[in-house]
Amino acid sequence: MKYLPFSLSLVAGLALIWVLSTRWGNIPPMGPFMDPDGGFWAQAERQAFSNLIDQLPGLMDSVEVHFDERRVPHVFAKNDHDLYYMQGYLQARDRLFQMELQTYDAAGRMSEFIGPWLAERDRQSRRWGMVFGAEQAVAEVKKHEPSWAIFKAYSAGVNAFISSLEPEQYPLEYKLLDLAPEAWTPLKTALLLKNMTRTLAAGNSDVSHSNTLAYFGPEFIEQFFDKDHDLLDPVIPTSRSWDFERVPVRRPDTLFVPKVTRGLQPFPVPEGIGSNNWAVSGDKTASGYPILTNDPHLPLTLPSIWYEIQLHAPGINTYGVSLLGGPGVVIGFNEQVAWGVTNVASDVLDWYEIQFENEDKDHYWHDGQWKPTTKRTEEIQVRGGETIIDTVVYTHHGPVSKVNRANMDQQNVADKPIYHALRWIAHEPSNEIRAFYQLNRAKNYDEYVEALTHYQAPAQNFVFASTEGDIALWVNGRFPNKWDGQGRAVSDGTDPLYDWQAWIPREHHPHIKNPERGFVSSANQESTAPDYPYYMDDVYAPFERGRRINERLSEMDNITKDDMQALLMDNFSYHAAEILPSMLKWVKPDSLSPIESEVLDSLQAWNYFNNAPYRAPSVFRSWWSELYEAILVDEYDADFPLRAPARDRMGQQLKDNPNFWMVDDRTTQEVETIRDHATASFKKALYDLTQYYGPWSDDWDWGWVNNNNVPHVTQTNGLGALNLYSGGGAESVNATRGSSGPSWRMIVELGPEIKAWGVYPGGASGNPGSPNYDSMIESWRTGELYELNFYKEPPLGSQVSPGEESKLSVKWSIRP
Amino acid sequence: MIILFLLIAGNAFFLNLVLPWWSAALPGLFFGYRMNVSPIRAFGMGFFAVFLAWGGHALYIHLANVGILSVRIAELFGLTQDWILIVITAVIGGLLSGLATLTSSLLAQSRNKK
Numbered sequence: 055m056k057y058l059p060f061s062l063s064l065v066a067g068l069a070l071i072w073v074l075s076t077r078w079g080n081i082p083p084m085g086p087f088m089d090p091d092g093g094f095w096a097q098a099e100r101q102a103f104s105n106l107i108d109q110l111p112g113l114m115d116s117v118e119v120h121f122d123e124r125r126v127p128h129v130f131a132k133n134d135h136d137l138y139y140m141q142g143y144l145q146a147r148d149r150l151f152q153m154e155l156q157t158y159d160a161a162g163r164m165s166e167f168i169g170p171w172l173a174e175r176d177r178q179s180r181r182w183g184m185v186f187g188a189e190q191a192v193a194e195v196k197k198h199e200p201s202w203a204i205f206k207a208y209s210a211g212v213n214a215f216i217s218s219l220e221p222e223q224y225p226l227e228y229k230l231l232d233l234a235p236e237a238w239t240p241l242k243t244a245l246l247l248k249n250m251t252r253t254l255a256a257g258n259s260d261v262s263h264s265n266t267l268a269y270f271g272p273e274f275i276e277q278f279f280d281k282d283h284d285l286l287d288p289v290i291p292t293s294r295s296w297d298f299e300r301v302p303v304r305r306p307d308t309l310f311v312p313k314v315t316r317g318l319q320p321f322p323v324p325e326g327i328g329s330n331n332w333a334v335s336g337d338k339t340a341s342g343y344p345i346l347t348n349d350p351h352l353p354l355t356l357p358s359i360w361y362e363i364q365l366h367a368p369g370i371n372t373y374g375v376s377l378l379g380g381p382g383v384v385i386g387f388n389e390q391v392a393w394g395v396t397n398v399a400s401d402v403l404d405w406y407e408i409q410f411e412n413e414d415k416d417h418y419w420h421d422g423q424w425k426p427t428t429k430r431t432e433e434i435q436v437r438g439g440e441t442i443i444d445t446v447v448y449t450h451h452g453p454v455s456k457v458n459r460a461n462m463d464q465q466n467v468a469d470k471p472i473y474h475a476l477r478w479i480a481h482e483p484s485n486e487i488r489a490f491y492q493l494n495r496a497k498n499y500d501e502y503v504e505a506l507t508h509y510q511a512p513a514q515n516f517v518f519a520s521t522e523g524d525i526a527l528w529v530n531g532r533f534p535n536k537w538d539g540q541g542r543a544v545s546d547g548t549d550p551l552y553d554w555q556a557w558i559p560r561e562h563h564p565h566i567k568n569p570e571r572g573f574v575s576s577a578n579q580e581s582t583a584p585d586y587p588y589y590m591d592d593v594y595a596p597f598e599r600g601r602r603i604n605e606r607l608s609e610m611d612n613i614t615k616d617d618m619q620a621l622l623m624d625n626f627s628y629h630a631a632e633i634l635p636s637m638l639k640w641v642k643p644d645s646l647s648p649i650e651s652e653v654l655d656s657l658q659a660w661n662y663f664n665n666a667p668y669r670a671p672s673v674f675r676s677w678w679s680e681l682y683e684a685i686l687v688d689e690y691d692a693d694f695p696l697r698a699p700a701r702d703r704m705g706q707q708l709k710d711n712p713n714f715w716m717v718d719d720r721t722t723q724e725v726e727t728i729r730d731h732a733t734a735s736f737k738k739a740l741y742d743l744t745q746y747y748g749p750w751s752d753d754w755d756w757g758w759v760n761n762n763n764v765p766h767v768t769q770t771n772g773l774g775a776l777n778l779y780s781g782g783g784a785e786s787v788n789a790t791r792g793s794s795g796p797s798w799r800m801i802v803e804l805g806p807e808i809k810a811w812g813v814y815p816g817g818a819s820g821n822p823g824s825p826n827y828d829s830m831i832e833s834w835r836t837g838e839l840y841e842l843n844f845y846k847e848p849p850l851g852s853q854v855s856p857g858e859e860s861k862l863s864v865k866w867s868i869r870p
Numbered sequence: 871m872i873i874l875f876l877l878i879a880g881n882a883f884f885l886n887l888v889l890p891w892w893s894a895a896l897p898g899l900f901f902g903y904r905m906n907v908s909p910i911r912a913f914g915m916g917f918f919a920v921f922l923a924w925g926g927h928a929l930y931i932h933l934a935n936v937g938i939l940s941v942r943i944a945e946l947f948g949l950t951q952d953w954i955l956i957v958i959t960a961v962i963g964g965l966l967s968g969l970a971t972l973t974s975s976l977l978a979q980s981r982n983k984k
Binding site: 056057059060063064066067070071074075084085086088089090091092093094095097098099100101226230770771772773822823824825827 | 890891924927932934935936938940941942944946947955958959962965969972973977979983
């Protein structure tokens with residue numbers, strides 16, 4: 055008995071250790087997490103950055119890395135191997151968790167990494183053939199020895215960093231999630247690129263288009279989806295003529311009607327993905343040198359999707375932003391040329407209805423015969439759960455998704471089971487890194503064009519400018535040569551005429567060099583005017599940003615960097631300018647309360663700029679969405695996905711014919727007019743805004759209502775930058791809207807000495823305990839740009855000049 | 871007595887630099903055996919020694935980092951004040967050490983009872 059108190063105390067102590075070393079739900083193990091030496095505290099940077107490294111195993115020669123005052127690394131290596139090795143090392147050092155998270159997501163391994171609730175997303179990633187696509191890419195990369203060498207050098211650099219880590223040095227997120235990093239492989243780099251393709255080129259409306267066609271008929275399709283807005287100004291100017299005949303493809307005589315479309319779910323594509331880029335020739339600039347500008351719009355996160363870096367070695371000196379997990383610079387410049395990208399919404403993803411012989415899915419009907427399938431077993435590991443085994447069937451089209459039978463339209467179900475197969479550009483063998491490898495070294499227009507031939511997906515408008523004075527733009531990627539309208543709806547998987555029969559030859563891709571108007575531009579709008587001989591797609595961004603950019607560039611002369619900066623921050627809303635005057639006319643003024651009249655007056659006085667301190671943009675946006683919904687809600691009352699008209703097409707329809715057939719609410723006895731809807735939706739909008747933001751006051755400022763947030767990549771509380779007071783809008787050149795927007799703003803002037811400016815909403819470091827985690831957010835919010843330090847030689851000694859001691863720059867000299 | 875207190879605190883601090891978090895219990899286990907005091911005092915000494923060692927360490931980091939990280943972690947845990955994190959850190963270390971000191975002082979006393 056005398057040992058009882060001791061025993062109790064001992065048990066209590068051991069129990070405490072057990073409790074503190076266990077993860078409870080989402081709460082990390084508190085013992086190791088709170089440990090002041092090894093826990094989260096270890097990630098709190100407490101002195102000016104240096105962390106000097108003087109030796110790294112695996113380097114072939116010595117390397118210098120200079121970190122400037124924003125902690126951007128400038129790598130000076132003596133060979134390509136060391137250059138990409140260092141890029142891998144530095145990216146891992148600053149952003150390891152983000153790199154891993156992206157590739158785990160692409161590989162369908164989120165539930166293994168994070169938890170069981172992500173298993174469904176993983177299953178979908180596998181069924182979309184993401185790993186299959188990445189494996190195709192690796193096989194292709196291996197065929198080109200220099201590319202494969204880069205992939206391996208990059209991986210070795212990442213792994214050199216990972217293997218140097220003790221658990222207490224793991225980035226914060228690993229400690230929060232109680233995880234350890236895994237070795238990097240070239241496959242992960244390929245997965246990252248597939249993830250970009252999924253983000254940018256997985257949009258499709260095949261299913262909703264099929265439904266809409268069946269539900270509303272072809273006239274409706276023509277009215278809302280075939281015709282472009284009158285103000286559409288395509289990427290390639292309409293003046294461009296096409297001096298070639300298209301390569302013909304055979305098309306079916308009658309259009310296939312899909313049996314079932316209801317159960318297919320498209321992969322959720324975040325909204326607000328788009329971008330601007332443009333280049334103006336020296337004739338239009340004050341300096342006489344071309345200026346190139348780019349701002350890719352993507353979901354905004356901390357850490358940022360981009361990593362800024364300069365890469366210098368014999369034969370290469372390039373600066374710009376790179377993707378985390380990918381060697382080379384994606385958007386940037388070198389000593390002779392600059393380039394930038396915006397997304398092309400070409401249709402490179404099609405669904406096919408597949409007829410299998412039986413539920414074993416060993417054979418499917420195609421071209422008049424039963425053809426064999428292949429099967430791929432997917433093992434989804436689940437953290438704290440049982441491994442999920444999923445067998446994915448592949449046809450020659452691609453992987454097969456099963457239709458949920460519960461959602462099937464009973465009368466349409468045929469005798470044989472029906473499935474859908476996915477034909478997607480991401481499954482084609484490709485080597486995009488080679489394109490960037492060559493682009494980073496390109497000296498002129500011809501080398502830029504050659505580099506682009508290696509780029510396949512996601513298709514981009516590659517804008518270009520050179521110190522030789524050329525400006526150009528190629529709508530670049532690999533595009534299937536389709537018959538008009540092919541793949542718009544769900545396709546017939548049994549008929550070879552629905553297959554992708556060929557590719558559009560490269561020389562036929564839409565492109566333009568040194569046009570007469572003195573500039574090239576793109577803003578995700580339609581690539582070409584209707585006279586372009588090939589069919590590419592019908593789902594492009596509305597006309598608004600593209601038209602605004604082109605109008606401004608046409609008016610401008612003696613252009614300076616400041617003009618380009620102002621255009622990047624341009625908040626003009628073409629959408630409002632087009633439709634608001636009509637909406638104001640439709641409102642019945644005598645039915646308004648005094649406060650409603652006051653708000654209406656403020657809209658009358660508005661200049662259509664989505665500026666942060668204005669309240670009108672908040673009112674207009676709510677009003678438009680209420681009105682849009684009021685018009686569509688009765689017709690779109692269906693339990694299957696339908697394609698909704700774009701806002702610019704709907705606006706034009708209303709302007710041209712305010713009481714067209716959809717306006718009347720068919721569920722009521724009376725006949726509603728546009729005046730009824732405009733008035734009611736105006737009142738509803740004000741009511742909703744009042745509910746949310748209180749009475750009409752500064753709280754209605756668009757800066758707040760815009761709801762601009764830059765959350766952490768895992769949406770973890772406390773690690774994001776929220777409630778930024780920002781102007782902009784999806785239809786404005788400054789496309790800041792909610793948690794999407796310009797993820798990198800860059801201006802490059804191509805004189806004998808390259809001058810460049812840039813900013814992204816984030817910072818070099820991915821460590822939330824570093825002052826460089828979010829250090830550029832405020833500059834980004836207010837539209838400031840940093841002048842980029844582009845060195846031709848390794849800078850000598852310290853860059854600190856008197857009075858600028860805070861601009862500390864750090865130099866590492868590293869030996870193998 | 872004050873010497874034992876300082877020995878626990880100092881050793882806990884330095885051991886933590888080379889060993890994992892549970893090393894906070896080791897000095898208490900070692901020195902508690904040499905402590906002939908009431909169980910409450912033994913626990914209290916062990917607790918406050920590492921409370922100070924860990925709390926002081928966390929406080930130093932918090933100040934040197936100008937609170938950049940502690941503000942974020944506090945928000946992550948739904949705490950309104952970042953200094954609460956320093957207290958939690960100190961209490962975790964303190965509890966570990968307090969129980970360790972108590973345990974070994976109780977062992978010593980039990981053996982001496984005969």
